[in-house]
Amino acid sequence: MSGYVREVSRRVFAQEFRESNLTFKDGDDQYSPQYLLTPTGAKVNRLFIVGTLIEKEDIGTDSEYWRGRVSDPTGSFMIYAGQYQPEAAQALAECETPAFVAIVGKPSTYTNAEGTVFTSVRPESISIVDVATRDLWVADAARRTLERVKDLDNMDSNVVKAKEHYNTDKDHYSSMIREALRSLKEDL
Amino acid sequence: MDKTAESIKSKFLELGVDIPLEDIVERLDKLVTKFKVPLDEARRSVITYFLKENNLDRNAFFGGQSTTPDSRSTPDVKLNGIDEGGKWVNIKAKVLQLWDSSHESVSQVGIIGDETATIKFIKWSRDTIPDVEEGKSYYFKNVVSNEWNGRFEITLNKNTVVEEIDEDIEVISSPMAGAGDGQPAPIVNVADIAEDGKWVSIRAKVSQLWDNSHESISQVGLVGDSTGTIKFIKWTSAELPDLTEGSSYLFNNVVAQEWNEKFSVTLNKNSSIEELDEDIEVASSSIIFAGAMVDVQSGSGLIKRCPECKRALTKGACMEHGKVDGTYDLRIKAVLDDGNTAQESILKRELAEQISGITLDDAISMAADALDQGVVLDQMRLKLLGKYFTVTGSKVDRYILVDSIEPQDEMDMEMLDELIADAEMI
Numbered sequence: 001m002s003g004y005v006r007e008v009s010r011r012v013f014a015q016e017f018r019e020s021n022l023t024f025k026d027g028d029d030q031y032s033p034q035y036l037l038t039p040t041g042a043k044v045n046r047l048f049i050v051g052t053l054i055e056k057e058d059i060g061t062d063s064e065y066w067r068g069r070v071s072d073p074t075g076s077f078m079i080y081a082g083q084y085q086p087e088a089a090q091a092l093a094e095c096e097t098p099a100f101v102a103i104v105g106k107p108s109t110y111t112n113a114e115g116t117v118f119t120s121v122r123p124e125s126i127s128i129v130d131v132a133t134r135d136l137w138v139a140d141a142a143r144r145t146l147e148r149v150k151d152l153d154n155m156d157s158n159v160v161k162a163k164e165h166y167n168t169d170k171d172h173y174s175s176m177i178r179e180a181l182r183s184l185k186e187d188l
Numbered sequence: 189m190d191k192t193a194e195s196i197k198s199k200f201l202e203l204g205v206d207i208p209l210e211d212i213v214e215r216l217d218k219l220v221t222k223f224k225v226p227l228d229e230a231r232r233s234v235i236t237y238f239l240k241e242n243n244l245d246r247n248a249f250f251g252g253q254s255t256t257p258d259s260r261s262t263p264d265v266k267l268n269g270i271d272e273g274g275k276w277v278n279i280k281a282k283v284l285q286l287w288d289s290s291h292e293s294v295s296q297v298g299i300i301g302d303e304t305a306t307i308k309f310i311k312w313s314r315d316t317i318p319d320v321e322e323g324k325s326y327y328f329k330n331v332v333s334n335e336w337n338g339r340f341e342i343t344l345n346k347n348t349v350v351e352e353i354d355e356d357i358e359v360i361s362s363p364m365a366g367a368g369d370g371q372p373a374p375i376v377n378v379a380d381i382a383e384d385g386k387w388v389s390i391r392a393k394v395s396q397l398w399d400n401s402h403e404s405i406s407q408v409g410l411v412g413d414s415t416g417t418i419k420f421i422k423w424t425s426a427e428l429p430d431l432t433e434g435s436s437y438l439f440n441n442v443v444a445q446e447w448n449e450k451f452s453v454t455l456n457k458n459s460s461i462e463e464l465d466e467d468i469e470v471a472s473s474s475i476i477f478a479g480a481m482v483d484v485q486s487g488s489g490l491i492k493r494c495p496e497c498k499r500a501l502t503k504g505a506c507m508e509h510g511k512v513d514g515t516y517d518l519r520i521k522a523v524l525d526d527g528n529t530a531q532e533s534i535l536k537r538e539l540a541e542q543i544s545g546i547t548l549d550d551a552i553s554m555a556a557d558a559l560d561q562g563v564v565l566d567q568m569r570l571k572l573l574g575k576y577f578t579v580t581g582s583k584v585d586r587y588i589l590v591d592s593i594e595p596q597d598e599m600d601m602e603m604l605d606e607l608i609a610d611a612e613m614i
């Protein structure tokens with residue numbers, strides 16, 4: 001019997017991802033999965049992003065270590081791929097910028113000396129996609145974010161935790177969603 | 189706390205599981221000291237954890253007695269006297285049926301009977317108890333009764349002693365016993381199969397044959413009639429002819445089995461199969477799922493199958509037939525993800541060719557050029573990952589067996605307008 005359940009790839013806009021800084025483990029042993037809880041209550045162990053790769057750079061010293069910046073209508077995601085993400089690192093090394101890319105990856109956080117938390121993505125896969133897929137993703141991410149914003153009034157434990165930690169401003173995120181969706185109409 | 193840990197350890201020992209004391213203490217200590225859990229609650233939590241780890245039923249533990257019984261104090265009972273879980277009993281019974289087990293942790297599972305009743309029994313692999321044989325009668329000493337979803341079964345454990353006896357135990361006549369006597373079990377609708385261990389006959393069509401990797405299983409898949417579909421398992425030991433996808437059959441004397449609240453039917457030595465001329469209509473259990481393809485799993489791409497049993501080969505060898513000259517096939521095991529659900533989906537050759545644009549012939553020559561079958565999977569991942577698809581198919585266990593797949597490559601403007609309207613309202 002397999003108790004293994006694959007983690008769902010959450011849809012989070014770059015702005016909300018950047019504004020996230022609360023991580024926790026679900027369970028108390030070393031194999032418990034780690035999650036990033038976002039201000040609208042998304043519990044993220046894996047995420048799916050489609051956006052535009054606007055920068056890439058090999059910042060490795062001994063071995064290749066790629067940093068990329070992927071933008072969506074609300075901001076940008078930082079992605080890092082090194083020897084432990086060989087497929088993704090190779091894809092980054094080979095691809096041109098700018099390019100529409102689809103990324104499946106894990107959220108990662110880094111806290112600097114001042115205590116500021118920076119979020120980034122460790123990609124499991126990076127693939128080149130077309131603009132239609134990118135637009136579909138914006139609508140997809142908007143729908144899932146909208147669902148979470150609507151659920152901000154309920155008592156789900158993740159929502160409660162998120163609101164306590166971030167003091168989430170509903171209007172802030174609903175206007176982010178509206179702008180992202182409007183950008184889809186403007187492009188057409 | 190040490191006392192609690194020791195009592196947990198000795199209880200598990202009775203069930204035949206030896207858990208290191210320090211593992212129990214560590215878990216217990218963490219809960220009590222670090223997480224301020226009351227000892228009683230912590231104890232329950234630790235027990236639940238290890239029961240789960242070892243695939244054990246709660247009843248066996250919480251209903252069990254606190255000391256190891258010896259067979260002199262354990263009562264001899266008739267099978268119809270088993271009416272609660274967690275009891276230590278001795279039983280004289282005949283082994284009526286052995287089912288092949290597809291779970292590694294189970295060494296033998298089947299049905300035993302006496303003149304009063306029949307009951308399912310389970311023997312775990314971790315306990316070194318000699319195997320029992322079908323048709324022989326035994327004295328089972330120190331077995332534990334379990335209740336599972338309102339039905340009873342008995343579990344052999346570390347303290348169990350099994351002695352073969354000369355006496356041929358007479359067994360109550362029931363559909364279960366009848367099946368062995370060549371009397372066919374009654375024909376039922378697939379949707380009405382709801383009792384574990386019951387012998388039935390069904391008229392059904394083979395709607396799907398799946399890959400299988402257990403050498404004890406000759407075929408596995410889905411059969412259905414107008415009322416529903418059900419998984420079937422045909423054991424190798426049943427020595428039955430192979431079934432063809434799309435053909436309809438009368439399946440005589442198959443056993444209904446429940447695992448994780450889902451039913452399947454197993455075809456065994458007492459089963460028989462007759463192909464029917466008619467084409468049985470199968471209830472549609474089709475579902476639609478739309479999402480992004482977030483993974484193309486290993487085992488996808490160009491694979492080889494055993495020419496005899498169609499199993500996918502691992503390193504050129506079939507689980508059952510050993511090293512064989514396999515035949516090539518294409519398939520895709522994909523994960524589609526809609527942001528709320530990660531859905532595993534299996535695509536057969538035609539569909540894999542359709543969406544990847546790589547035909548089986550292309551794949552074979554690609555692999556030959558690269559001297560590596562893996563290039564096909566790499567190409568498929570490049571082509572498919574991150575794109576949106578809509579699939580229809582039947583949901584079986586955690587998979588969708590895909591009947592059709594369409595790439596989603598255009599925005600549905602109506603949907604977008606609705607979404608915008610929805611976003612304006614908050």
Ligand SMILES: [Zn+2]
Nearest residue numbers: 494497506509
């Ligand atoms: Zn074979």
